[in-house]
Every structure is written in C-alpha cells, then in structure tokens.
Amino acid sequence: MKVGFYLILIVLAFLAFIFIKANKNTRNVNVNTIFVPRPNVTVSERNRKILHLSDMHLENISITPPELYTMVSKQPIDLIALTGDYLDRKRSIPKLTGYLQVLEKLNPQYGIYAVFGNHDYVLKGKNFETLKRTLENNGCKTLQNEHVSLHVRGEHLNIIGIDNYSTNHSDVKKAYSGVPEGYNLVLTHDPNVVLEMEDIPFDYLLSGHFHGGQIHWPKPYHLMKMGKLVRMNMIKGLHYHGGKPFYISEGLGQTGVNIRIGSRPEITFHEI
Numbered sequence: 001m002k003v004g005f006y007l008i009l010i011v012l013a014f015l016a017f018i019f020i021k022a023n024k025n026t027r028n029v030n031v032n033t034i035f036v037p038r039p040n041v042t043v044s045e046r047n048r049k050i051l052h053l054s055d056m057h058l059e060n061i062s063i064t065p066p067e068l069y070t071m072v073s074k075q076p077i078d079l080i081a082l083t084g085d086y087l088d089r090k091r092s093i094p095k096l097t098g099y100l101q102v103l104e105k106l107n108p109q110y111g112i113y114a115v116f117g118n119h120d121y122v123l124k125g126k127n128f129e130t131l132k133r134t135l136e137n138n139g140c141k142t143l144q145n146e147h148v149s150l151h152v153r154g155e156h157l158n159i160i161g162i163d164n165y166s167t168n169h170s171d172v173k174k175a176y177s178g179v180p181e182g183y184n185l186v187l188t189h190d191p192n193v194v195l196e197m198e199d200i201p202f203d204y205l206l207s208g209h210f211h212g213g214q215i216h217w218p219k220p221y222h223l224m225k226m227g228k229l230v231r232m233n234m235i236k237g238l239h240y241h242g243g244k245p246f247y248i249s250e251g252l253g254q255t256g257v258n259i260r261i262g263s264r265p266e267i268t269f270h271e272i
Helices: 002-025 065-072 090-105 125-137 172-176 191-196 221-226
Strands: 030-035 049-053 079-083 112-115 140-142 146-152 155-161 183-187 204-207 237-241 244-248 266-271
Touching: 065 090, 065 266, 079 183, 079 204, 090 112, 090 125, 112 155, 112 183, 125 140, 146 172, 155 172, 191 204, 191 244
Parallel strands: 030 266, 049 079, 079 112, 112 140, 155 183, 183 204, 204 244
Antiparallel strands: 049 266, 146 155, 237 244
C-alpha cells in the first residue's frame, strides 16, 4: 500500500514539474528576423520591415503590453501585420486595447493591418463588431477579403487580407479584386488557404493558426485535423508552395491550458 502511495506522489510531483516548466515556456519568447529575397520584385531601394504578431489569445497570454513594447521597440518598423485569433471571449476585448496602444506607439510608417482567425469568429453579432471596432479605434485597418494598395516610391505595395479559411470566411477572388500590379503581401490566419492559391500571384504570405503545435511532444498529433499542411509537416516557420514563400508564426499566446512543450511564443520581423 505504501509503495503504491509513494509511486503516486512521485508521478504527481513529476507532472507538476512538467506543468511548471511548460508554463514557464510561455514567457520565453522567440524574436525572429526573416528575410526572403525576391530579386524579380522591387518595392524600393531598401528593405521594408514588417512586425508580425499572430494568435495573441488574450485568455492565455503571458506577455504584458509593456513587455511586448520592450521586445519590439528597439528597431524601426515600417508596417505591422496581425494575423488573427486575438481572443474568443467578449470579456477579453478591453484587454486587447493595451496591446494595440503599444503597437500604435511604434508609429509604423505604413500602418497596422489586421485579419481575423477562427477564435475571433467564436464571437457573434455585436460582440464581433465590438472586437472589430476596438481594432479600428486603435489604429488598425481590418481586412476581410479586402486589400489596400500603398504607393511606395513609385510602386505598389499591395496588402491583401484573406479572411479565415477554416471557418469558410475566405474569398480569395474578392480579396484580389482590383489589385494593381506590384508586390503582393498576403495576410491570413489559416495557412491552408495557400494550397488553393497555386495560380494566385503573391510574393509573401503571413499566417499563424498552428502555434507550432503548442504541445509538440513527441509530435503534434492533435493538429492532424487542422488541414493538409500539417500532414505535409508545415506547421511553423518559412515554407514554399508552388515556388512562393509563406510564413507560419508560432503565435504569441496559447489556447486551452497556458503551457507550451516543444514550442515557444513568437514575435517575427520580416524584411521584404
């Protein structure tokens, strides 16, 4: 009887240790810089720097707005891209304002652009509209199958927002309607949409959704239901499909339990 009792205590202690370490991982943020050269496309004579944040999941985020500011304010930023899953509870909407104020403070030359993810669409009706209004009242241009064309030193930088694929909100044709010739930067939440864009011109696509598995041990088996890219072992980082580059952020927050195993929160700077 005593042996069994002590064995249970050992197991519980081990699980507690793993949980504490996994929770601590949520504060260990990777700050990455990615450069993808496109020699056939010139937007200007110098690279433009994009700050990319995804999957904030404010119900489970371990980074405060001041901590975020410290991590991202050390270098000039031309544009900020937010690729969805800010929250999924209406009570979390006021919390978003503090993070958005930090991003506004960075004063990106070409603005802040935001698309929505599957968790954002858990909100319905007026609650979703409150989320959208909160983003827009704090300096964000929201894109739901829309685009914005910026004139950058004689050329177009097209920011194309494709709405969330997994919730059937995406409409690639609508998002591209009227896009002029130029550099096409696509923002979307679920990267699986890239598999339907083989004949669609884009120069770079930014996304999130998978959290790098979040619990990636020994493998992220729980992601298998989240589309073909997972089965192609494309769940984080830089990938190519049809010769075109796309990036999957591991995200800044967590869903379910606030832990990470085999993955880390991510802030990404992209140079284009």
